[in-house]
Amino acid sequence: MCMALHDIGVPADSFTGSQAGFVTDTNHQKAKILTVDPYRVRESVDAGRVAVVAGAQGVSTDNNVTFLGRGGSDTTAVALAHGLNADACELFTDVSGVFTSDPRVAMAATKIPQISFDELLEMTAVGCPKPAMRSVEVARAYGVPLHVRSAFTWESGTWVIEEGPDVEKAIIKGIVPDTSQAKVTLIRVKDEPGIAAALFRTLADDNVNVDMIVQNVSDHGRTDISFTVPRQDLAVASATCEQMAGTLSFDAVTTDSTIGRVSVVGAGMASNPGVAATMFEVLAANKVNIGMISTSAIRISCVVDEADVDRATVALHTAFGLDAPTTGIP
Numbered sequence: 001m002c003m004a005l006h007d008i009g010v011p012a013d014s015f016t017g018s019q020a021g022f023v024t025d026t027n028h029q030k031a032k033i034l035t036v037d038p039y040r041v042r043e044s045v046d047a048g049r050v051a052v053v054a055g056a057q058g059v060s061t062d063n064n065v066t067f068l069g070r071g072g073s074d075t076t077a078v079a080l081a082h083g084l085n086a087d088a089c090e091l092f093t094d095v096s097g098v099f100t101s102d103p104r105v106a107m108a109a110t111k112i113p114q115i116s117f118d119e120l121l122e123m124t125a126v127g128c129p130k131p132a133m134r135s136v137e138v139a140r141a142y143g144v145p146l147h148v149r150s151a152f153t154w155e156s157g158t159w160v161i162e163e164g165p166d167v168e169k170a171i172i173k174g175i176v177p178d179t180s181q182a183k184v185t186l187i188r189v190k191d192e193p194g195i196a197a198a199l200f201r202t203l204a205d206d207n208v209n210v211d212m213i214v215q216n217v218s219d220h221g222r223t224d225i226s227f228t229v230p231r232q233d234l235a236v237a238s239a240t241c242e243q244m245a246g247t248l249s250f251d252a253v254t255t256d257s258t259i260g261r262v263s264v265v266g267a268g269m270a271s272n273p274g275v276a277a278t279m280f281e282v283l284a285a286n287k288v289n290i291g292m293i294s295t296s297a298i299r300i301s302c303v304v305d306e307a308d309v310d311r312a313t314v315a316l317h318t319a320f321g322l323d324a325p326t327t328g329i330p
Contacts, residue, residue: 002052012050015041017065020080022058024066030207031058031066033075033138036083045084053080071132078135082142089144092151093130097158098123100322101175105310108323112173113156116163119173119267122299126263127178136160163267171268171275172320177313178261179306181211182234183291185226186241188251191218195248196225202244203229208237212261212294212303226292228303231257259291260309263301264316270297282319288312 002014021038024031044051056072059065068075074091081089098120101109115123117140124133131148139146139160149157189195196215203210208229216224229237234255241253269275279300283290288311292303304312317323 005050005052010050011048012052013044014052014054015044016054017057017076018059020053021083022076022079024058024060024068026060026062026064026066027207028060028064028066030069031060033058033068033079034061036079038080038083041080042084068134071134074132074135075138078138078142078144078146081144082138086144088147089139090147090149091131091135092149094151095130096150096153096155097148098128098130098160098174100173101313101317102177105177105313106175106317106323108317110322110324112158114159114161115173116267117160118163118298119265120160122263122265122296123174123176126261126265126299126301127176127180128174171272172264172266172322173268174265175313175317175320175322176263176265177309178263179309180231181228181259181261181303182231182255182257183226183228183259183303184234184237184241185224185254185256186248186250186252187224187254188222189225190249191221191223199225199241199244199248203237203240206236206240208233208240210237212292212301214292228259228261228292258306259303260306261301261303262309262312262316263299264320265299267298269300276300278319279316282315283312286311286315288315 002012005012020041021036022033023035024033041051041053053076055076056068057065058068077091078089097111098115099109099111103109117136121133121136121140124131124136131146143162146160147157148160200210211228213227234257238253238255264275264279283302288304288308290302290304294301
């Protein structure tokens with residue numbers, strides 16, 4: 001890109017992640033940014049030049065090149081905006097902003113003009129693909145306003161900022177479908193202190209990101225533990241659990257890669273009772289069976305059969321009044 005800018009007469013400088021001042025931990029495939037000091041980028045900009053920074057990379061504390069992993073380019077941009085004390089960070093994507101749902105699933109989905117950090121963080125955590133969740137985490141932590149917009153048009157996108165005074169106007173901000181998860185269940189695990197700690201610490205050490213967790217009621221000192229993981233981590237998660245069979249003393253490990261998840265997200269639900277009841281009623285009316293449930297103050301997620309995800313998403317999108325208004329013109 002720097003050479004292309006030079007060709008059209010625009011002065012520009014290019015920087016690798018290390019040259020831009022990104023210092024990371026020593027995980028070479030999913031590195032986390034520890035510090036960023038973009039003084040060379042600042043000098044370039046102050047001199048009237050365009051600074052082109054390579055995304056998703058940095059240098060580790062032991063002086064090796066590292067890769068930030070999925071979503072690393074978005075995370076680089078937000079961290080750079082913070083380091084430069086920028087007014088905002090614009091993230092250009094192939095969509096025109098953040099939508100109330102996936103338009104490929106809920107065709108009546110509409111673009112959200114403004115959303116809070118917390119709401120978008122919940123949406124990205126449960127399957128909203130853009131922007132990357134890590135970039136939203138950094139933006140929220142350092143108060144960097146985000147503008148998620150299209151790389152192909154000049155139309156305004158979605159602004160991501162702190163909660164405004166009108167946050168209670170919309171109870172639900174979005175319905176998020178997700179078919180990227182799988183479920184692991186440990187059958188008849190010993191029900192005693194330390195078992196869950198040993199299980200999830202070992203999974204964490206193997207870089208397996210666990211999401212929803214359900215433990216059944218104990219029966220004669222035994223219980224079942226189910227949890228969800230990204231499908232790409234299912235083989236590692238299953239193998240890790242199998243290796244702990246002697247330590248945890250369970251009967252079997254079962255896996256299910258045919259699950260999906262549908263989530264409702266909105267800061268307004270924290271002060272509006274009945275959101276969960278409405279969600280469960282809509283799913284029941286559409287013959288969608290719930291396998292697992294997870295909640296936060298502004299999110300409710302249900303694990304369902306993968307085949308039911310799209311139908312559940314459309315029904316919930318309509319039930320919570322998120323469908324685009326019709327014009328009445330045939």
